[in-house]
Amino acid sequence: MRWVRSHAIELGINPNMIAAGGGSAGGQLAIAAAVLKDFDEEGESTSVSPRPDALALFNPAFDNGPNGVGYDRVKSYWKQFSPxxxxxxxxPPTIVFLGTKDKLIPVETAQLFKYKMEQNGSRCDLFxxxxxxxxxxxxxxxINRYHETLSELDKFLVSLGYLPPSNKG
Incomplete structure (x- = not known):
């Protein structure tokens, strides 16, 4: 994230409009970039923010605590690691997509995430x-919802000004 932000001009992107996203562990990485403080790479310049300006999380592993995903791998430092x-x-404003039969990420975890986000004054759209x-x-x-989830993601990005509104009725 720091590299992208510090090279934004040459990449032709707005350094203040960088979204991060991913599914499962990739979603964990995206939200981790926004909230975790203890995992800077050695020698990395901290003068550039790694925090994305928007998040798109698809069944994210955002709970790595004792009842969450991957706890056994991070149990000695889960409090610093679990987004x-x-x-x-x-x-940043966040959109979350989750299936109600997901065996890794309970619906209750996503609802708790949304609740905590809103308690902190942050936007969280949960689908x-x-x-x-x-x-x-x-x-x-x-059976997938590929186009449906991308349509919702597009609406979210339009609402943030990252994409222009559609001209379709």
């Missing part, structure tokens, strides 16, 4: 897809 446990008032499993939005699934 759900490090939310603050500076989290729950009834009966859908982990990765339901991927194009290669037999």
């Amino acid at each position: 759900l446990h490090n939310l603050n008032e500076n989290v 729950l897809y009834e009966g859908q499993i982990h990765g339901f939005f991927n194009r290669n699934k037999k």
Whole structure:
């Protein structure tokens, strides 16, 4: 994120309009860039912010606490590592997509994330897809919501001014 922001001009992007997103562990990385403080790479300049300006999270592993995903891998430092446990008032506007039958990310965790975000004054749009499993939005699934989730993501990005409004009725 710091590299992208520091090279924004040559990349032709606005350094104040950088969105990050991902699915599952990729979603964890995106939200981690926004909220975690203890994981700067050695020798990395901290004068450039790694915080994205918007987040798009698809079934994100944002709870790495004792009841969350991957706890066994981070149990000695989970309090510093788990995005759900490090939310603050500076989290960028966020959209979350989750299937109600996801076996890795409980609906309750997503609802708690949304609640904590809103308690901190941050925007969190949560979309729950009834009966859908982990990765339901991927194009290669037999039953997927790929176009539906991308449409909602587009609306979110339009609302933030990242995309122009559609001319379609």
